[in-house]
Amino acid sequence: MKATxxxxxxxxxxxxxxxxxxxxxxxxxxxxxxxxxxxKTVTTVDFDKKYKKDNFTLNGKKISGEPFExxxxxxxxxxxxxxxxxxxxxxxxxxxxxxxxxxxxSAGGAALALASSKAIGLDLNKKExxxxxxxxxxxxxxxxxxxxxxxxxxxxxDGTDSFGKQVCDKDYWPEFRIIAGVLNEEEKKTKxxxxxxxxxxxxxxxxxxxxxxxxxxxxxxKFIPEKKFTKLGELAENxxxxxxxVMFNTILPIVYFSGKTVEMIKAVRxxxxxxxxxxxxxxxxxxxxxxxxxxxxxxxxxxxxxxxAIKKIYIxxxxxxxxxxxxxxx
Ligand code: PMV
Numbered sequence: 001m002k003a004t005x006x007x008x009x010x011x012x013x014x015x016x017x018x019x020x021x022x023x024x025x026x027x028x029x030x031x032x033x034x035x036x037x038x039x040k041t042v043t044t045v046d047f048d049k050k051y052k053k054d055n056f057t058l059n060g061k062k063i064s065g066e067p068f069e070x071x072x073x074x075x076x077x078x079x080x081x082x083x084x085x086x087x088x089x090x091x092x093x094x095x096x097x098x099x100x101x102x103x104x105x106s107a108g109g110a111a112l113a114l115a116s117s118k119a120i121g122l123d124l125n126k127k128e129x130x131x132x133x134x135x136x137x138x139x140x141x142x143x144x145x146x147x148x149x150x151x152x153x154x155x156x157x158d159g160t161d162s163f164g165k166q167v168c169d170k171d172y173w174p175e176f177r178i179i180a181g182v183l184n185e186e187e188k189k190t191k192x193x194x195x196x197x198x199x200x201x202x203x204x205x206x207x208x209x210x211x212x213x214x215x216x217x218x219x220x221x222k223f224i225p226e227k228k229f230t231k232l233g234e235l236a237e238n239x240x241x242x243x244x245x246v247m248f249n250t251i252l253p254i255v256y257f258s259g260k261t262v263e264m265i266k267a268v269r270x271x272x273x274x275x276x277x278x279x280x281x282x283x284x285x286x287x288x289x290x291x292x293x294x295x296x297x298x299x300x301x302x303x304x305x306x307x308x309a310i311k312k313i314y315i316x317x318x319x320x321x322x323x324x325x326x327x328x329x330x
Pocket of ligand 1: 011012014015016017031105106137138139140192193283284
């Protein structure tokens with residue numbers, strides 16, 4: 001009962017930050033993202049009676065404590081769905097830095113949902129897989145699908161209408177690019193889960209964030225099929241800055257920015273003022289992602305070479321959703 005899945009990370013253009021139901025992972029607002037080619041996680045899951053307990057290895061390291069408890073809790077959901085008591089062995093490998101704001105949880109959660117459901121004998125469709133991935137990590141619900149994806153917040157208390165839906169496939173806008181520049185590969189200090197919970201409870205303008213993001217999710221859903229790049233970029237940048245305002249205004253303040261983050265924001269704005277059209281977005285880490293079009297990549301790459309703080313860049317186009325592969329990790 002072994003299966004292996006590969007899933008790509010997604011970067012949100014309109015972000016998710018805050019839950020209305022902690023256990024079911026139901027968001028306060030809808031979010032819209034791009035699943036990206038090349039920011040990949042591969043996960044192998046084996047359910048077998050030879051395992052006395054669950055065990056999880058990530059990037060060659062055995063995981064224990066809270067991160068392991070989260071995985072074990074997720075496996076319990078799967079076991080309940082399948083009516084099984086079998087324990088699992090899981091190997092997972094990220095092909096990009098883990099927990100630095102490069103959305104590793106979205107790729108990991110989607111790969112785990114697909115591999116574990118298949119390994120235990122469930123045959124789920126994309127909607128069911130997204131609903132399941134959401135229970136592992138909210139943003140993972142958007143990595144099941146390829147291309148541009150909306151995670152509708154939904155209305156139902158049981159969460160059955162809160163899952164990722166494709167807005168446009170990966171080949172619809174092949175010139176679209178996100179450049180993820182790695183400024184600092186240290187793992188972030190505040191995890192998104194406790195961080196967003198604090199924001200919901202203490203940010204004085206949290207409600208404004210929710211209303212505004214909900215409106216922006218609707219707007220961007222129109223800009224994508226119309227390929228309105230300028231409008232999309234402006235909106236995404238605004239949404240990211242508002243997210244970080246919420247984080248700054250959380251008690252205790254959540255500051256993911258480093259000095260280098262600010263340097264990058266200023267650089268992107270300067271390039272744009274000089275006619276090079278690009279925008280930035282930032283998640284729960286210091287990384288600045290640049291939103292641009294293929295034609296401007298050579299020039300942006302040239303400019304990025306001049307920024308010493310950047311260690312590595314990933315140039316990504318819209319990519320595939322989660323899929324099963326034959327090559328197992330063990
Ligand atoms: O799904 P989580 O718990 O990793 O939270 C993701 C939070 C952000 O990356 C900041 C925003 C988003 O929508 O991806």
